[in-house]
Amino acid sequence: MTNAVEQESIKVIVFQLADKEYAIPVSHVQGIEKLMHITRVPKTAKYVKGVINLRGVVTPIVDLRERFELPISEHEETTRIIIISLEDMEVGFVVDSANDVLDIPSNSIEPQPEVVGSLEEEFISGVAKIDKRLLILLHLEKVLNPLK
């Protein structure tokens, strides 16, 4: 993941989830979609909302609020689906909003403080502090892992 070029900074997509800001490296993001009709798939984990038709490709959708066991909120106008591609999987994440692309200097990334102490802790690969904003970097493999 961190090769010579990214040593200096990594480009991330920033999204909001229950008033916190999270970040995913741009290289894993296929696109950001507005909320569309989700077809429920029975007998799957609770956080799997179902599948959508993403321009002809059937793509599974994971609600990150439920994945992190955060309080569930109604979907709003700002709600977005971030399409992630990891290895040979394509998955969409439902987030509260997503509207920022940032360059994070590598040296501002720190291991996550123990204080966070919630379930989402294990999904975090680090935190970055930029201009008083605290960005939580997600560990994508772990977010997707348990279903494999």
Place this chain on the structure above:
Amino acid sequence: MEVNQYLEMFIEESKEHLQACSEHLLELEKNPDDLAIVGEIFRSAHTLKGMSATMGYEDLADLTHKMENVLDAIRNEKIHVSPEILDVVFESVDHLEEMVMDIANGGDGKRDVSSTVAQLKRIESGEEAVTEVVATTIDTPSVASVLEYDSFEQTVITQSAEQGFNAFEISVRLREDCLLKAARVFMVFEILEKDGDVIKSSPTVEKLEDEQFDQQFYVAFVTKESAEDMQKKLMKVSEVDEVIVANINQDKFSEKEYEAHKEVAATATLEEVATPAHTPVPAKSATPVKAEKSHAPVGNKTIRVNIERLDILMNLFEELVIDRGRLQSIATEVNHGELNETVERMSRVMGDLQTIILTMRMVPVETVFNRFPKMIRQLSRDLNKKINLDIIGAETELDRTVIDEIGDPLVHLIRNSVDHGIENPTARRAKGKPEEGTVVLRAYHSGNYVFIEIEDDGAGINRDKVLAKAISKGIVTQEQSFSMSDKQINELILASGFSTADVISDVSGRGVGLDVVKTTIESLGGNISIESTQDVGSIFSIQLPLTLSIISVMLVEIEKEIYAIPLSSIIETSIIRSSDIMNAHNQKVIDFRGKVVPLVFLEEIFEVPRKELQDDEFHSVVIVRKGEKLAGLVVDSFIGQQEIVLKSLGNYLTNIFAISGATILGNGKVALIVDCNALIK
């Protein structure tokens, strides 16, 4: 060399020729005296040799050449066909197949075949020492002749001579202190290629380019220039010490070899020269071969299309199918006369288009079947059984996606029939059957399905033995066994962990095989059933869908959700009254045409969220089947029948209960496809 563009064609054609070789060899084994067949094999082998030499696969060309020598000797009645000889020739064909596979997989087609080569040589020389002189070594007494020519090169030389070209063997020696040998070689070749064609060089061009030679090299060359002119021209290259240009003595090429090559070169007149005068063949046996051969090429104009392109075409068409669905639903909403008309017309045209695209991807099952005769031959030798394989309906066509998957299951089933089904000759005689067992491989179309049957006249399935075994392995219980039909018992051998052969042989494995066969076939949307009578034989019948990518489904609605049920598993739909539902233990059942059919409430299985409990008097039921068993799927309402494109759910969601895939509906939403097989136990 620009060979890559020809590589694909080379591989394809090599496979065809090898296949022809094996087929004719099998034929020859049955009619060892029919020399016309040998001629056929010889021609295939010869073309293969020419092609592989051109493509630079020397090992391949070399082995083919050795095999050809033996065939030639047989053709000229110097050697008599015996099973031992055929074994060796079969082995060579196997090696050749491996080599071609290796090339197809990006390898260099090299393989250690020394033992086979030695055997071929022994056959060739052992029975008739003279033959060796004819083909392998043409040691001309002429001073300059260092090069040896294989028959392909000989043909080229002889033919060019007929067209007024001179054929020379040129020996070039470079100066001892020459520094840039490769560069000089290059210059020599440049001059040569300006005036004519280089046929062969020794060492090979690659070695020359790598400077892997001493000072001297030899080139066989055809040109219209005279020997003197060529010599002068070549001497102009600096650092060249000596150039000797000598005529190639064509008389040394055996007349016979040449004959043979003329046939190949002049394919148009192939049939006439097929059997040269010096191999007297009874006219009777030659005619059927000719007749068979001659109608194949006529009226069969085909082009080779890369499979990838067909796949792309299919994908694009699938997109269209989705949009058609969308247009149809819009048209129904708008209900505009002209729009409806256009949409209807478009649907019809697309229906035709779909048929054409699907048939384009159809491949005859022959491509799978044609490896079996050889396999049966090998198996019958290994097991000391006499087996005759009949193939019926090899021209039946199936979608390529199905063809790719069906090979292994069929291998398993045939091995099973040969190993467990057909008895050994002694046992067969004792039962009053002919010593030779028969396995029939049959393929035919019926409706939207293709059936493949493997029938043997062997021992059949021993009902009691199977039951005892199944009970001892815990596959069924004693109580269950009483209520089982013969067919159900037969099908127990498809359960995992089952092997009835008393001695486990390496032929049909350890009882994992048939269970895998069943799973594979079911995953293809197919079915397998067994009919068997003890001591008379068994029939394994496989039912397969014609295609896997576009299927017909019945769309049903549960609350607001839409599910698709494959039409292939639906028997019929019906509306039942609540009062018709009966309870058997904890299972709700209905009486459907005299049969007790269990009900499956899809809303419970799929945990469909309901705002309010509804208590309808009537229920919509889709009766589906899996083999002999039926079940009634209860839904809210039927929407209708539609052609849909199968899509996978991707790699994230795998193994979802009772869902086999998804599709995109006309309104752009995703609908899930119900896997009826999972719902019926």
